[in-house]
Amino acid sequence: MKEKSVKYCSLLGVAGLMLAPMLSAAPYQFNESAYRQDVKTLASDQFEGRAPLSKGELLTVTYLEKTMKEIGLAPAFGKSYLQKVPMAKITPTNPDMQLRIGDMTFKLADDFIARTEQITKQVDVKDSEVVFVGYGINAPEYGWNDYAGIDVKGKTVIVLVNDPGFATQDPNVFKGNAMTYYGRWTYKYEEAARQGAKAVFIVHETAPAAYGWNVVRAGGTSTRYTLVDKNDNMSKVGIMGWIQHDVAQKVFAKAGIDFDQIKHTAEKPGFKAMPLHMTANLTLKNHIERAESHNVAGLLRGTKYPDEWIVMQAHWDHLGKEMVDGKEVIYNGAVDNASGVAGVLDLARNFKALAGEDAPERSVLFASFTAEETGLIGAQYFAENPPVPTKQIVSLLNIDGMNMGQGVDYILRYGDGVSELEKYMADAAKKQGRHVNPDPRPQNGLMFRSDHFALAKEGVPGLLFMSLGDTDPDYIPHKYHQGADDYEAGWKLEGVHQDLDLISDVIYKLSHNRDWPKWLEESDFKKRRAQDGR
Structure with missing residues (x-):
C-alpha cells in the first residue's frame, strides 16, 4: 500500500526520555544522488559480488574507507578504519563421505550433510553412541532441560529443529509460533558443544526449519567460512550436521x-533423553585456508558523552561469483545489502552535518561488518573485540536490505516485547503517520539471523530494519540471493527515504538522552547486560 502522505521531515521530539531542555532536530536530508551512486558502485560487476577474502572485498573496504574519510568520520579502531577479522575458509575434500549409524549407511547431500568449524584437516567420529535429546535445549527461564540426567560427552546427538513452541503452536510454550533463539540451529550446535557432544545431527523438516532441504544441502557440502579463535575453534562441536526426516x-x-510419535513426547516438559543403542561413524576431511577479512567503521564523536556509543551498521558482504552451467554469475547483492550500506553512509552524512545543540551528544559509530552471509562472522568478532567495552555501547541499529520502491504505511518489527527499543521505533513511525506491523513470519527467527544478534549475545539491545521486497513481490522468489539482485535506475527510493528518516529519529533520540534501553524479557541477553551494570 502506498502511503498517501509521508512526512520525510522528522519531528524529532524526545518527550518523556529525561531530556532537558526539549530539542528538535533539523529535518533529515536524503542525498539521493549520493545514495544511488553508493549502491550502484557497491553492486557493480567490478566488485564481483563482494565476497570476503576476494578482490571484491579489497575494492569494497577501500571504497568504504575513502567515503568515510570524505564524510569526515574519525577512524574507529585506533588510527584505522579497518578491523582485521581472522577467518578460515574450510572446503570439504571427501565428497564420497558416508555416515554409518548402526548397520545403515547414508549418502552425503542426499541423506545428510556434515561440516565443522574446527580448524582441522580431519574430524573422526568413531563408534560414537547415538542419543536422542529432543530439541537439544537447556533453557532455565522456561523450566526446560533436554540434557537433564544424560551424559553426552563424546557422543552423537540427534535433535529436532526449531523449538517446542512452534511444534505445539501454544503461546504458553516458549513463545508459541514465534521462534526463540533456542530454536535456531546455531544454538543447537552451541549447546551440544557445551555438553561435550562429538557430533550433532538436526532432523530437517521444511515447516519448522522455514526452508527446504536444498538450502541445507547447499550450505553443508560447499566451502564455508568461520571465525578463528585462539584455540582453533576446538571448543566447538566436531560435526555440525543435518539428516533428512x-x-x-x-x-x-x-x-x-516410531520417530513421528516420539517427537511429540519431546514437545512436553520433562522429556528424558533416549540412548538409541547404536553407534555413529563418520570421517570428514577438509582443506583449510587462513586469511583476514575486515570490518569497516568510522566514528562521529559525541559532544558531551563521547565514551557512550550508538552503533549504526549494515553488512557489506554478499555471495561473490560462481560458474553456473558454464556461465559466470555475479551475485551483486544490490538490495542485500548494498542498499543498507549506502543507507549507513547517508545517515553518517546527515549526522556529521548537524551542529550546535543538534550535534550528537553521544558518539555514533557508522559501521559495515564482513561475512554476515556466512554466519555473522564480522559482527561476532566486533562483539567479542569491540573498540570500547560493551557496557559503553547503548544499542546497535542494523539495516539488512531496504525498500527500494514506494513508501508504505508501516514498519516491520522483528521480535515482540524484546527490548525498550521497540518503543523508539513505534514513536518514530507514529510521527510519520505509519504504524508498526509484527514480523509476518516469526517462526523463521529473522531476529536471530542478522548482525545485531551478535551484539545481543553480549548484552547490547538492537533493532533490525529489513524491508526486502516490501513493494517488489518478485524480489524474494527471483532476486534474493540470486544473480538478479542488481542495481535498477528505475527505483523510486521513497521507501529508503522514509526508513532512513525513521532510523535518524531513533539515533537522534538515543544520542541526546541519558537512556540505556533495557531488555524486557528474561533471557541470557538480559543477564549479560546486567553483568555490565546496565
Whole structure:
C-alpha cells in the first residue's frame, strides 16, 4: 500500500526520555544522488559480488574507507578504519563421505550433510553412541532441560529443529509460533558443544526449519567460512550436521521407536533423553585456508558523552561469483545489502552535518561488518573485540536490505516485547503517520539471523530494519540471493527515504538522552547486560 502522505521531515521530539531542555532536530536530508551512486558502485560487476577474502572485498573496504574519510568520520579502531577479522575458509575434500549409524549407511547431500568449524584437516567420529535429546535445549527461564540426567560427552546427538513452541503452536510454550533463539540451529550446535557432544545431527523438516532441504544441502557440502579463535575453534562441536526426516525415521525404527510419535513426547516438559543403542561413524576431511577479512567503521564523536556509543551498521558482504552451467554469475547483492550500506553512509552524512545543540551528544559509530552471509562472522568478532567495552555501547541499529520502491504505511518489527527499543521505533513511525506491523513470519527467527544478534549475545539491545521486497513481490522468489539482485535506475527510493528518516529519529533520540534501553524479557541477553551494570 502506498502511503498517501509521508512526512520525510522528522519531528524529532524526545518527550518523556529525561531530556532537558526539549530539542528538535533539523529535518533529515536524503542525498539521493549520493545514495544511488553508493549502491550502484557497491553492486557493480567490478566488485564481483563482494565476497570476503576476494578482490571484491579489497575494492569494497577501500571504497568504504575513502567515503568515510570524505564524510569526515574519525577512524574507529585506533588510527584505522579497518578491523582485521581472522577467518578460515574450510572446503570439504571427501565428497564420497558416508555416515554409518548402526548397520545403515547414508549418502552425503542426499541423506545428510556434515561440516565443522574446527580448524582441522580431519574430524573422526568413531563408534560414537547415538542419543536422542529432543530439541537439544537447556533453557532455565522456561523450566526446560533436554540434557537433564544424560551424559553426552563424546557422543552423537540427534535433535529436532526449531523449538517446542512452534511444534505445539501454544503461546504458553516458549513463545508459541514465534521462534526463540533456542530454536535456531546455531544454538543447537552451541549447546551440544557445551555438553561435550562429538557430533550433532538436526532432523530437517521444511515447516519448522522455514526452508527446504536444498538450502541445507547447499550450505553443508560447499566451502564455508568461520571465525578463528585462539584455540582453533576446538571448543566447538566436531560435526555440525543435518539428516533428512526419512533418515531419522529409519534410524529410530531400527531402534524400535516410531520417530513421528516420539517427537511429540519431546514437545512436553520433562522429556528424558533416549540412548538409541547404536553407534555413529563418520570421517570428514577438509582443506583449510587462513586469511583476514575486515570490518569497516568510522566514528562521529559525541559532544558531551563521547565514551557512550550508538552503533549504526549494515553488512557489506554478499555471495561473490560462481560458474553456473558454464556461465559466470555475479551475485551483486544490490538490495542485500548494498542498499543498507549506502543507507549507513547517508545517515553518517546527515549526522556529521548537524551542529550546535543538534550535534550528537553521544558518539555514533557508522559501521559495515564482513561475512554476515556466512554466519555473522564480522559482527561476532566486533562483539567479542569491540573498540570500547560493551557496557559503553547503548544499542546497535542494523539495516539488512531496504525498500527500494514506494513508501508504505508501516514498519516491520522483528521480535515482540524484546527490548525498550521497540518503543523508539513505534514513536518514530507514529510521527510519520505509519504504524508498526509484527514480523509476518516469526517462526523463521529473522531476529536471530542478522548482525545485531551478535551484539545481543553480549548484552547490547538492537533493532533490525529489513524491508526486502516490501513493494517488489518478485524480489524474494527471483532476486534474493540470486544473480538478479542488481542495481535498477528505475527505483523510486521513497521507501529508503522514509526508513532512513525513521532510523535518524531513533539515533537522534538515543544520542541526546541519558537512556540505556533495557531488555524486557528474561533471557541470557538480559543477564549479560546486567553483568555490565546496565
